[in-house]
C-alpha cells in the first residue's frame with residue numbers, strides 16, 4: 001500500500017488518508033516496539049477494509065494518522081489450527097480462509113456460509129477476523145458467527161519488556177458500536193473457539209443487497225441432533241444487526257435443547273428473540289426478518305445435521321428451507 005492513500009469522490013474534491021509512516025512489523029515484539037515508540041500517534045491496521053472507508057466517509061477534510069502499523073504480516077497472527085475440540089484463529093486470518101481451508105470449513109460449518117456472503121473475493125482476501133471484531137460494527141458478520149462457537153479472544157500488550165496476555169469471551173469483549181474492551185497498547189492476537197464438526201450450520205443474512213453490503217440482520221445457527229435425527233441435542237444461535245452488539249440467544253438454545261423438531265416448538269423458538277430487536281431504524285422489518293431467519297436457520301441447520309426424512313415439519317420446510 002502507498003504511504004499516501006486516496007480515493008476519488010464523485011463531485012467532491014479528493015479526501016485522503018495521509019500517513020507519515022506505514023510500518024509492517026514482522027514479529028509481535030517489533031509491533032509492540034513500534035506501538036511504544038509512536039505512542040499516541042499510531043493506528044493499528046490489518047486489511048484496512050474498515051479503516052479506508054472510515055477515512056473517506058462523511059469527513060470534511062483529509063484524515064491524518066502519523067503512523068499506521070500493519071499487523072497483518074505477523075506470522076503468529078496469520079496462523080490457524082484445528083484439533084478435535086478447539087480451533088485457534090490468528091487475528092489476521094483473512095475471511096477468505098474459511099472458504100479455502102477445508103479443515104476450518106469442517107470444524108466450523110457456519111463460517112464458509114458466513115464468508116460466502118461477505119463482500120467479494122478481493123475484499124475477503126484482505127479483510128481479517130480481528131478487524132471485524134475490533135471495529136465492532138453492529139452490522140459485523142463474523143463476530144456473531146464466532147460468538148455462536150463460544151469464542152474467546154486472546155489479547156496481549158507489552159509491559160516492562162514482557163508480553164502480558166489475557167483472555168475474555170468474545171461477547172464480553174464487544175461492548176457497543178465501535179467499542180471493545182481492548183486497552184491502550186493492546187493487540188488482539190487470536191480467537192479460540194469450539195470445533196463442532198458434527199453440527200449442521202447455517203448463516204442467514206440480509207442487507208440492501210446480499211453481499212458487498214453490511215448486514216441489516218444476520219443469524220448464525222448451529223444444530224446437533226440425536227442419533228435418530230429427530231430431537232435437538234445441541235443448538236447455538238447468535239444474532240447480529242438487531243442492536244448495539246451481537247447477541248447469543250441462550251434462552252432459545254435452552255428451550256430447544258432436548259426437544260423435537262416440531263412445528264410448534266420451532267415457531268415458539270422463532271418468536272422468542274423478536275423482542276430483542278433494539279436497532280434505531282426499521283424495527284418492524286427487522287422483527288419480521290428475525291422470525292423468518294430463526295425458522296430458516298433452524299430448518300437448514302437441522303437438515304445439514306442429518307434430520308431424519310419427515311422429521312422436519314413439511315409446511316415449514318416448504319416455506320423456509
Ligand SMILES: Cc1cc2nc3c(=O)[nH]c(=O)nc-3n(C[C@H](O)[C@H](O)[C@H](O)COP(=O)(O)OP(=O)(O)OC[C@H]3O[C@@H](n4cnc5c(N)ncnc54)[C@H](O)[C@@H]3O)c2cc1C
Nearest residue numbers: 044046047048049050051118119127128131132134141188
Ligand atoms: C466493499 C466492502 C464490503 C464489506 N462487506 C462486509 C460484509 O459483508 N460483512 C462484514 O462484516 N463486513 C464487511 N465489510 C467490512 C470489513 O471488510 C470487515 O469489518 C473486515 O473484517 C475488517 O477487517 P480489516 O482487517 O480490513 O480491518 P482494518 O480496517 O484493518 O481494522 C479495523 C479496526 O480493527 C483494528 N484492528 C485490526 N486488527 C487488529 C488487531 N489484531 N489488534 C487490535 N486492533 C486491530 C484497527 O485498528 C481498526 O480499528 C466490508 C467492507 C468493504 C469495504
